[in-house]
Structures are given as C-alpha cells and as structure tokens.
Amino acid sequence: MGTCILPQNLSKRLIKELIQGKEMATKLQLMLHDHNKPLVEENIGFGSVSSSSSSAEELASKILNSFSQTLSVVTGYNNDNTINNIIHSNSSDQTSQVNPHDQASHCDDPSSDDYGAESKIKRSSHGIKDRRGCYKRRKNSQSWTTTVSTLEDGQAWRKYGQKEILNAEYPRAYFRCTRKYDQGCRATRQVQQIQDNPKLYQTTYIGEHTCKNILKPPQMIIKDSDLDNNLMNVITSTTILEEVKPIISSSITTNDTSSLSDDHHNKLSLDHHHHHHNNSDHEIINLWPSELKDLELSDPSMGLLSSSLGVSASNNDDHDIVSIMFSFGDRTINTTNCSTSGTNSHSLDMDEFVDTSIEFRSCDFEFDDNNEFCLLGSL
C-alpha cells in the first residue's frame, strides 16, 4: 500500500517522540501501580492519585504532548500508513518485508474457502493427511511491534493459537481480527509476554485491518462499581476513531472551549468528577481503550487519535454526581452536575455521539431515569 516517504529528520523526531512517550507511559504506569494501589486499599480510592499527582500529572502532560508531537509529524506528512512503516523499522523480527502486495496467497478472500470445509472433511474423515490448501505464512505483510502493558488495544481480536517459543519465557499468543470471515479482514497480531509483574507484552501487528469495525452499536459503559478496577488499568494509549481520523491534525492538547477555529485538534476526554470528596474534586485518569472498546473502530496502523478517558467519581452516596466532559480539541461537551442513582451502568450510544457531537459547541447531557445518556441543552 502506501510507502513512507518521510524526511529523515522528521522520521527521527517521530521515533524519538514515540520512545519518549512510551517511556513516560511506563513510568506513569509504575507510579500508578506502586503508589495508588495501597492507597486505594486503605484510603478512599479515588483520591489516591493525589499523593503523587503532581509528578503523575506532569508525566501525563508530557505523554500527551509527546503524542501530540507525533501526531503533528504523522498527520502533517501522511495520513495513511506512515506510522506503520516508521514503527516497523523499529520492529524486532519479521522485518525484511516492505512488499506490501504478495500478501502470501493466504486465501485471499474468505469466500474462496481454502482451508475450510474441504480440508476439514479430509482430516476428520479418515485422518488422511492432506494439504490444507493455500495457507502460507504472511511474512511479507506489513508489521510493526510495540511493547505494552495490557492485552487490550481496543480492537476485536480472536485468539486462534498459542505457541511455546524457543528461548522465550512465556508462550506467544496469536490473534486474528474477528471480522476475518465476515469481512475478510486479514489483520492479525501476535502477543508475546516478555515480563511478569508488571506485565509487559510485545505486540506485533501484522497486516492492516480492512474491516469496518462497526457491526454492533458502539456503547460506552460507565459502571460505577467498576470504577475502582478501571482506575487500576490506567495508562495512556493512542487509538483511532475512523470518523474523526480525517480531520485530525496537529495539536490535541487544547481544551479551550471558547475558540472554534477549525475541525482539528481533536481529543476525546471524559472527566468524571466527584463532588463529595474531601481532597480533590477533580481528577483525570487516562483509561485504556478497552473502556472504549465498542466505540473504537479501526486499527493502530491507519492513523492516530489520542483518546483519553478521564474518570473520577465518588461512591459514598447512592447518588453519584458526575460531570463528564468530552472535548474534541477546542470543542467541549460538558455534562455538569449530572445526578445518577444506584449502581447501574450508563450507556452512551457512541454511534450518535461520534456522528453528531462534532457539531456541538457546548451542551449538556445527563443520565435519565433509564440511565440513558441524553442531551439536555441545545446545540
């Protein structure tokens, strides 16, 4: 597909930014892991960040900035596969590629059912060995490798194998896109755990998603009872929203609601304030895109939108007061002083959200009696 023609200096800068971002994210993760957990247990839970909040915030800010810089480089030069190629150059093995076509005659479309029925019959009938058809390794596919601390990347993967790897402490897991058969998507990924406690995985993405990852109605679930756990999964990440991708450009850090200059500077953040709390009443935590799984739509290869979900809340009442702010760069959607009761989960239809909210300037939402997320104000 697209080949990367990125000036070397920018390429270096991009790599540098990504490395820095990764390092800082790791630090932040450790920080959260080491300091927050004990605090959560003996303390109030959501106030936990406060003890190390200054440095953590600092780190978070730097990380965001790092990704912003990265985005500005990427989106300024290529909106397609640039990032893949760049990161790929950093990848460990299965390199050598850059032969984007010739994706191994790996059963090009699922319709030409290759290894499917036919071989199944031959194998199961009499245990007769026969070739399963055209299966070949896809060593010529685009691939890139990252090191992360979670299996979650917001995409729908289906595990199809696991292997013990020579000289590797942990087995390697193989995943394919869930839409492999209904949409012929050939994206796969391999996850190699390289460390335990804290967990670290080296994730290699092979091939690009060709699917539209939007089959089920996207939903954002905010379950009060899960907030504690969610906070422990915290880290930062870059994900993509297909609909928003085309208008991403440079900076993603501004939250200024006053200016409505252009369609760029997109950032999704969600603040979940708690007001019954003693120390701080406003904390922002970046959640993994697993929390956004169902609204997350694409693959990490196609573009980047740094979407962070900030959440904090109080559980000391049967009425949680939450305030949620979505900000797409300089546009903000704010939900202040929403009152919700009970421990039900609130769902937000992200289909509608993604489609329409870009048009909003500032408006209010709340959870109604059915815990539906609804619009209060006008556009």
Place this chain on the structure above:
DNA sequence: AATATTTGACCTAG
C-alpha cells in the same frame, strides 16, 4: 445457540 478459547495436530520456511 452463538461465540470465544484451548490445545494438539498440521503445515511451511529455512
């Protein structure tokens, strides 16, 4: 029932 995971066999590149 549909969908996901586990796991040993199968298959290919080197």
Place this chain on the structure above:
DNA sequence: CTAGGTCAAATATT
C-alpha cells in the same frame, strides 16, 4: 529436521 504460524475439534463462555 526444527521452529513457529495456523487450523479446527473440543471445550468453555456468554
């Protein structure tokens, strides 16, 4: 032949 990528039946989960 070996190492590692994939298949698919059995099993588990939703």
